[in-house]
Amino acid sequence: MTVAYLVNTAPVTSSTFIRREMAALEAQGVTVRRFALRRWHLPLVDPLDIADQARTHYILSGNLLGLAFAALRQAGTDPAALFRGAWLAARLARSGGGAVRHAAYLLEATYFLRALRREGIAHTHVHFSSNATAVALIARTMGGPSYSFTAHGPDEFLTAAEDGLAVKLSGAAFAVAISHFCRAQLLRFGGTQYRDRIAVARCGLDLAEFVPSVRPASMSRTLVCVGRLCPQKGQVFLPAAVAALRTTEAPFRLVLIGDGESRPAIEAEIARNGVGDLIELRGWQSSETVRAAIAASRALVLPSFAEGLPIVLLEALALERPVVTTTVAGIPELVDDACGRIVPPGDGAALVGALRDILRADDATLAAMGRTGRARVARHHDLRTLATTLRALFAAAIAREGQVDVRAGRAGVGREAAEMEM
Template sequence: MTTGPMKTGSMTTGSMTVAYLVNTAPVTSSTFIRREMAALEAQGVTVRRFALRRWHQPLVDPGDVADQARTHYILSGNLRGLALAALRQAVIGPAAFARGAWLAARLGRSAGGAVRHAAYFLEAVYFLRALRREGIAHTHVHFSSNAAAVALIARTMGGPSYSFTAHGPDEFLTAAEDGLALKLSGAAFAVAISDFCRGQLLRFGGAQHRDRIAVARCGLDLEDFVPSERPAGESRTLICVGRLCPQKGQVYLPAAVAALRATEAPFRLVLIGDGESRPAIEAEIARHGVGDLIELRGWRSSAEVRTAIAESRALVLPSFAEGLPIVLLEALALERPVVTTTVAGIPELVDDRCGRIVPPGDAAALTGALRDILRADDATLAAMGRVGRARVARHHDLTTLATTLRGLFAAAIAREGKAEVRMKRAVMGREAAEMES
């Protein structure tokens, strides 16, 4: 689960309270964060949920609805609270207030967003007060974007240590402008979800931080993903799950379906998800005349997604940009082959033993891969499924991920405690020297 120089050791941790901070939560496409927090709680870690803003789309999963009620929102509907927190900090801690404001201005200059980073500063001041009030020892952030900036500013003002998990791909597109190097240098550690992601952190954050970057791959609880007794070969349904957006490339699927229609036995494609690419996908469906073969279902709950994948022949995800899609893990865990692309961390998970992997944007290769899956016999599909599930079990176990993170959090908190002890001893030493003189 964890690779690279960073080690967690065999530390036994007691009770600890950590904050999880994200930009927007809960979001239908980020169920993996909810699962991660629940796995940590199962190991005795108290997790306080924070988000900068509320997601205003309807939530379809009961778990997301429950998590929303447990989340403390910093920005949404809280302008008065932000202003009062800033005023209080300026009065009782003017030096810390000045340090935070200076850092926010520095980040704003590098990212070309002074107004945006002024907002991050106010959010950080409010967040800092909440951290102190709840006795939180460490903050963990998902994605190295604006929430990481808030955690960094809070840290600069005297808040607890922080860390972040980097996923990609979007956060690496503006890494230099968004101050990734500063965020990494201020963090107790960083987590990369793949070897590819670790390379991007080193590229943009600096190789000097390599010993503080751990590879901890996103995980699943395999008990929640029990393979169907129905062989994949009995189904003629291909399924695609994910936000409908340019990065995931669903707009190119109607052409592939049209190309296969004439030569393959009847089949259909189901798309679960929604997003800005929906009108373009609908236009392509109409242009290629495959409305009878493609169904757009919109967002569905986690349970409904699992059922749909289990009832499918294979999952297809023709992405142009990714981190490492969780839905690929889910499909493989359910012993269903996947057809996807050679993007970012995907080749670390998928090869031709558990599906088909093609260059992004290669229409002929995508069509050929889908043809292979549609023509494969039961034994071939079953063998792919077994390989895929074994690979997820070996590298993407949720309990192992939680254990790794718990150890990293505990180590960061312990280092913080030792630093405080050293600082107090230094102060006492100076005071004693002054008394003697």
């Protein structure tokens, strides 16, 4: 079975979960062809990401002549299919986003369609329901293979109507939601009539890569925060929390790993609160370095305002480190006080209290949280189970291919697939 994985930009430092997912499928005998619309504009730091970039076929970046040639060939060989694609692109444009953007999606889809046929690809899977899913849908309408997508949130649900989520879901063989919260958002914005084609399949980890440290968490006075520095992650609240704790708690420090548009605001808050001696910004790091930093920490903190379900929370729990995070989206399906602390987003006092609890917790309490967290990840977020689920869904979609009306997009999955959950 050969499938295509299509994403908007790849690889990026914050999407290692997609790389892991593809590798797990390949370990189960699925041939995965990697496609992306664009290259990431920043340098990659992880050797595995760098290797994956070399295997990725880029549709838009540096390929304007290829896009034009593909459109001309499509017009010459199958103008009716091109017309169907153009009609659908126009329909999506009326929802929002503009004609120019969707004309670009049409060009990208014609190029992608030729690549799919050339490589004998039987199904396309997309991560996130935004522009890359539009490309897969248009390619499907022009006669390409079935497609599916994984929805994560939060941003894709903010623009669900203008991005035509309902149309994308109607044409998909199935959709994957990474949590029950995410499934509810797909039903809300995509339509409850598609409930039978939405499967809950939680993001996964290979636990063999996340070996807990023999050093007890209580021996560390370092808190670590990992993620893109952006408004959604709420890191701008951390300097004030650190300042509130420094006068009452034994010495501790906070390490932020990641980078992004909020870095100047975070640096300004560090200076305003006078905690430059307690907070270190390390920028992007390799996956191996991130694992080592979490393993050496007392706990991971992620005070997010908006999320899907952050992979770094899985990683910390798998390493038997407690987490301090917020009651956002799918996070409460993973985290409770048995494996950390969970507080309302934006509640600075609650965040300070949660961090104080972790800083004062004894070894037995921290160890119990760690064991509970790892057991929870093993039960619900095993990467092999995710790959098995996806492989079955792909195979079912391919098997049904002869029964699907491409133009109407009447692809679906059975109820048993929709109810599959890790």
